[in-house]
Amino acid sequence: MIATLSVVERQVGLLLSVLLALVGLVMAASAGYGVMAVHGSMALVLGIALIFAFSGSVSDPEPPADRIYHYYDAPIRFGIVMTLIWAVIGMAVGVWVAALLYWPEATPAAPWTTFGRLRPVHTTGIIFGFAGNALIATSFYVVQRSSRARLADAVSPWFIMIGYNLFSVWAVTGYLMGSTQSKEYAEASWYADILLVVVWVTYFVLYMRTLARRNEPHIYVANWYYMAFILVVAMLHIVNNIALPVSFSSDQSFPVWGGVQDAMVQWWYGHNAVAFFLTAGFLGMLYYFLPVRSGRPIWSYRISIVAFWGIVFFYIWVGSHHLHYTALPYWVQTLGMTFSVMLLVPSWASAGNAIATLNGAWHKVRDDATLRFMFVAAVFYGLSTFEGSFLAIRPVNSLSHYTDWTVGHVHSGTLGWVAMIIFGAIYTLVPNLYDRSQMAWPRAIDWHFWLAVSGTLIYVVSLWNAGITQGLMWRTYGSNGSLAYSFLQSVEAMAPYYLLRTIGGALFLAGAVLCAFNCLATIRAAPRGVEAIDRPLSPQPAE
Amino acid sequence: MTTHRSRSVSPDDVDFKDGIQEVDPVTGYDTTGHRWNGIRELNTPFPRLVLVILMLTFIYSVIAWVLLPAWPIGKSYTHGILGLTQEGEAISGFVAIEKTRQSWLSRFDKPDFAALAADKLLLAKAMPAAVRLFEDNCAVCHGQKGTGGPGFPNLADAYWLWSGEPKEIAQTITVGINSTDDDARFAQMPAFDSLSRSDRKKLADYVTALPQGKTSAKDPASALFADNCAPCHGDDATGGLENGAPSLADHSVIYGQDRHTVLTTLAHGRQGVMPAWSNRLSSAEINLLALYVAQLASKQNERTK
């Protein structure tokens, strides 16, 4: 990392490292003990390590001057490695909690191993760790290539990558120690939230600056999706996490929202986390890597633009479909329901556009497992958005809500769509970043593909069954007018599905581990200091 | 094995020049002429089908907005011509179900257990509901079949802390044992840490041997028992004083009648809590459960006979 920075940039890096160590010191010292002290110490140690790394090399010679003729890929490589590490951690914890549901007696007698603490470790590890790193890394890749311009500077990408991963580690370790804001997908403590805001603003600014130096007359549509992702996530994160710390030396805080307003803000956040984190950003990924890999033009330019505005406009309204039949006023629920149904059209138009793009490249889909990942991703994107719009209809939701159907839907989206498109992108960009013609073990991609597809199908189908069984058992009345099943019976009925889900998850995890080793082997095989051979259209010095 | 080299071409490549519109041989459509790192786009007309479906979803939405509460206006909102409210729907659904239920459940309002138990037709309707009530409210502690576990008494055997009469069971369920209810039944096994350790050991051996009937009145522990324990557990340790102290002479146990557990019981005392249900279940439901619990025990008796 440091070798790619100029002397001035190294000085800025050193300054930032000192700042990080100081912030860590202040946090640890003012808290004294507990979660915040542990997190402060982490920042302090990281800051000191970076100070050492920088101060040892401030006076080293400048990096080769021809670097401005290349894309700045070093932070992308770091991001991809972090993506893979988080994938394995997040999915392993997922398989573990799935096994706990089947076999709760196996919970070891230590507080941090309880389901309640491990579940957010899984969701945060996957959404922020795995998906987030993949989004940031690929966005750097895509914005440079599709603008044919080098990243606007070399320090902020590192600031973003390191800050973002520090946020994720703070979040996950906080849950293990029992600290949470109790907002789903936003459990991290207030100071971690502030760190994320700083990182995210830097990210947005870097993205805009890089787009501004583009060598293409137009902004490619993938960048629109990435920009929507960055901008809206900043807005959601800030609004949902506004909270008053109990004191500045404690990780605890009070949300400013209360009651049903809090619930609405939370699900406005929660659903748009799905929309802009897990959908818009990944559509950006799809719109870049699918045509590149298949060598086909995007089937419809118009759809890609219209669907973008459709998705952005409709999604913002639909959060209330998570709160059907609650204290939320009926009219808000109706709006959430109807906008969810209208949302189906731009969603399917995007999925259809992706699949139609493969027209003329079906032989490649057959032969190339990497392209197959992308194809399956588009299919699951279509499936899960159809399912989502269906679940958002109130009477349907009265059956599905609180059941494992929701979890089945979630994983058709996250495994089938998000993870598949990430793997497709990784298998495309890793060889390119290390100037290899292909992955080290091409056969392993096929294995990974089948593990991932079978794992997803087993997972999703068993939880569809589980959820519908639960929903029906909870609402069936006997002829005597009383409920036909006790809750206990509905729990017992879940056992086979939970076992199958664990197996499906384990298959998916096995595929991800294979991918990580495949990437490791590819990286190992590359000579040190190798650069991708594709280049910006014109050299631009860092600002 | 396939090897696709997906990297792009060098900047000077003609393939990169923007603004050249070409015809895609596969689809026959023009490209837009834009190129980004080799990515092109087709100028496909916006598909009719998508517009038609979009219109259909609009129509669906407009109909929903007209029929249901939908748009905010100032401090109010459009109520929809069906005039539905969540509360209204919930109440009317409940009322409809409750009518069927009350058609037989109201019979349980009066605790005339002999008459209720004799009405086989009624029981055929009521007992499935009782099973569900028991599993939803009681099974967490007493087990799905009422057979209990460490700390929670077996309700499916013939041994009772209080009584196996439906009327008394109904009372137990209503007020609970050692619960927060004002009328709760009270039962406490005091801690005997005032006794010497050796006396406690003697008592423990004595109590452990009781179910086997291997104790004798000459045993010095017998006197200790008579002095300290008999007031609650009865002179012959068979309980039945309706003060919540169990018989120690039968094979049924709550916490355990092995030496180690009895020593713990003697050192620290015991005071199990059975919650009161009067605030959560109607008296008809409580009577139904009482009959169900009483029958659990008699069913078990029939089986063991």
Ligand code: HEM
């Ligand atoms: C048209 C698009 C979509 C719509 C209308 C939609 C709708 C819904 C609905 C109605 C629920 C269930 C709410 C409940 O009953 O609790 C839900 C849950 C969820 N969906 Fe979707 N969905 C869509 C697409 C997706 C996609 C593509 C993903 C993943 C990439 C996804 C991830 C999730 C997650 C994580 C939850 C769980 C929220 C929770 O924790 O309760 N959804 N969605």
